[in-house]
Amino acid sequence: MEEIKIFSPATVANVACGFDVLGFCLDTIGDHMVVRKTLEKGIKITEIEGFDLPFEATENVAGVSALALIEDAKPNCGFEIEIYKNIKPGSGIGSSSASASGSVFAINELLGKPYNKTQLTYFAMQGEKMASQSEHADNLAPGIFGGFTLVKSINPLEILELPTPKDLYAVIVHPQIEIKTSEARAMLPNNVPLIDAIIQWANVGSFVHALHTSNYGLIQRSLQDIVIEPYRKRLIPHFSQVKSESMKAGALGCAISGSGPSMFALSHGLENAKKIELAMKKVYSNTQIDLETYVSKINTKGIKIL
Numbered sequence: 001m002e003e004i005k006i007f008s009p010a011t012v013a014n015v016a017c018g019f020d021v022l023g024f025c026l027d028t029i030g031d032h033m034v035v036r037k038t039l040e041k042g043i044k045i046t047e048i049e050g051f052d053l054p055f056e057a058t059e060n061v062a063g064v065s066a067l068a069l070i071e072d073a074k075p076n077c078g079f080e081i082e083i084y085k086n087i088k089p090g091s092g093i094g095s096s097s098a099s100a101s102g103s104v105f106a107i108n109e110l111l112g113k114p115y116n117k118t119q120l121t122y123f124a125m126q127g128e129k130m131a132s133q134s135e136h137a138d139n140l141a142p143g144i145f146g147g148f149t150l151v152k153s154i155n156p157l158e159i160l161e162l163p164t165p166k167d168l169y170a171v172i173v174h175p176q177i178e179i180k181t182s183e184a185r186a187m188l189p190n191n192v193p194l195i196d197a198i199i200q201w202a203n204v205g206s207f208v209h210a211l212h213t214s215n216y217g218l219i220q221r222s223l224q225d226i227v228i229e230p231y232r233k234r235l236i237p238h239f240s241q242v243k244s245e246s247m248k249a250g251a252l253g254c255a256i257s258g259s260g261p262s263m264f265a266l267s268h269g270l271e272n273a274k275k276i277e278l279a280m281k282k283v284y285s286n287t288q289i290d291l292e293t294y295v296s297k298i299n300t301k302g303i304k305i306l
């Protein structure tokens with residue numbers, strides 16, 4: 001194979017209680033990428049559509065992650081990368097992650113798949129580190145593995161794949177403003193009160209159990225973030241109103257997606273998800289804020305070859 005075209009999906013990181021640990025993969029929104037082998041060695045980004053991003057490989061997360069992989073693989077060829085972005089940078093649904101994971105996934109396929117998904121996540125982390133100035137894999141893991149994932153540890157990198165209840169849907173509301181992950185991380189405290197930590201890790205454990213048992217009521221009781229949301233919600237216009245309207249419409253839970261400004265809600269069933277989407281959208285109907293919204297099944301496959 002000399003060329004490959006892929007769909008690299010958007011992802012929701014943190015998932016309320018699981019900051020830097022939990023994440024899930026979306027289905028209806030993502031980037032397209034084309035990667036092909038070249039005789040000339042190295043990494044070249046030859047096409048970027050959708051948003052204004054750097055073509056210099058060392059300044060684009062797709063290039064940085066690809067360079068990390070070829071540094072290890074030392075192939076006797078190079079690669080050209082075309083990026084067709086649908087995920088707005090600074091969105092909170094893993095724009096940088098989709099590029100970083102998509103490029104290493106594609107190159108791995110072209111090299112005959114010498115690396116496993118954990119190794120690909122490690123290479124993609126090198127790109128994410130450049131974008132967010134910190135090491136986190138909670139967007140990358142669900143994009144590469146699919147479904148829900150839990151990042152057990154960064155060093156050594158260990159990722160757990162979690163089950164996806166079959167009738168679970170996600171609603172994404174993305175106010176068209178930009179929040180850089182690096183800035184949204186810099187505003188966080190270094191310490192968490194013990195009482196808050198206890199509640200947060202109880203929610204993580206309960207949420208994981210709820211996924212394993214398809215217990216939608218326990219999902220609802222676990223989707224709570226008392227550590228990060230209090231700091232970041234002020235960055236998102238009308239966040240509290242969106243959250244309360246989504247819950248009134250029947251959401252299992254609603255929280256900030258990644259570092260924002262996107263928000264996500266989880267729904268038991270598609271019809272309920274559509275009602276929740278309308279309720280969340282309505283909050284912005286009399287504002288000047290542009291909005292993108294998506295209703296998505298949980299994508300259990302992750303990155304797809306087209």
Ligand SMILES: Nc1ncnc2c1ncn2[C@@H]1O[C@H](COP(=O)(O)OP(=O)(O)O)[C@@H](O)[C@H]1O
Nearest residue numbers: 060061089090091092094095096099131180181
């Ligand atoms: N290929 C890329 N895709 C998206 N963002 C990129 C890419 N390369 C570099 N960046 C930079 O990374 C930042 C977006 O990453 P981030 O702040 O984590 O947003 P998101 O929440 O959408 O992932 C932006 O500053 C953007 O300029």
Ligand SMILES: N[C@@H](CCOP(=O)(O)O)C(=O)O
Nearest residue numbers: 013020092093094181258259
């Ligand atoms: N755990 C990270 C996740 C960032 O997600 P993104 O989609 O905003 O890149 C954080 O919250 O900083």
